[in-house]
Amino acid sequence: MSEPRVVSPGFHARVYARVREVEPGYVTTYGDVAAALGTPRVARHVGWALSALDDDSTPWHRVINSQGRISYRGDTGRGELQRALLEAEGIVFRGDRVDMRSCRWRFEPG
DNA sequence: GGCTTGACTAATG
DNA sequence: TCATTAGCCAAGC
Numbered sequence: 701m702s703e704p705r706v707v708s709p710g711f712h713a714r715v716y717a718r719v720r721e722v723e724p725g726y727v728t729t730y731g732d733v734a735a736a737l738g739t740p741r742v743a744r745h746v747g748w749a750l751s752a753l754d755d756d757s758t759p760w761h762r763v764i765n766s767q768g769r770i771s772y773r774g775d776t777g778r779g780e781l782q783r784a785l786l787e788a789e790g791i792v793f794r795g796d797r798v799d800m801r802s803c804r805w806r807f808e809p810g
Numbered sequence: 811g812g813c814t815t816g817a818c819t820a821a822t823g
Numbered sequence: 824t825c826a827t828t829a830g831c832c833a834a835g836c
Contacts, residue, residue, distance in 0.1 A: 711834080729819095730818055741818095741832060742832055744817085744831075744832075745834080747818065748815085748833080748834075749833095749834095750817060766819060772817085773817060
């Protein structure tokens with residue numbers, strides 16, 4: 701099958717490709733991204749891949765943990781930024797959590 | 811080739 | 824709801 705899938709040299713590139721599918725106003729989880737890649741056990745690598753992100757074209761802020769919370773990385777300040785970006789896109793926060801009931805992105809199979 | 815790391819997850823109390 | 828524990832696996836050294 702010569703599917704035009706991303707056959708990148710690393711796991712991260714696949715993560716980025718999936719994350720870019722997420723549209724504004726939606727959020728997804730590390731586990732969902734990992735599952736979309738066919739490896740639901742590598743949720744940690746999704747986060748790790750995003751930590752190495754240096755690309756504004758990848759909506760890393762739309763990826764949060766399964767509890768609907770932002771993984772705060774201490775002094776990076778990105779946790780605050782992430783919430784700000786999500787709120788700017790219309791994501792509803794309830795306390796420190798995202799209301800994923802209505803904002804959770806659904807990855808298409810394949 | 812093996813150990814350590816990690817923006818996770820699910821289960822348990 | 825929160826804290827703790829165990830499992831998971833690719834990347835980096």
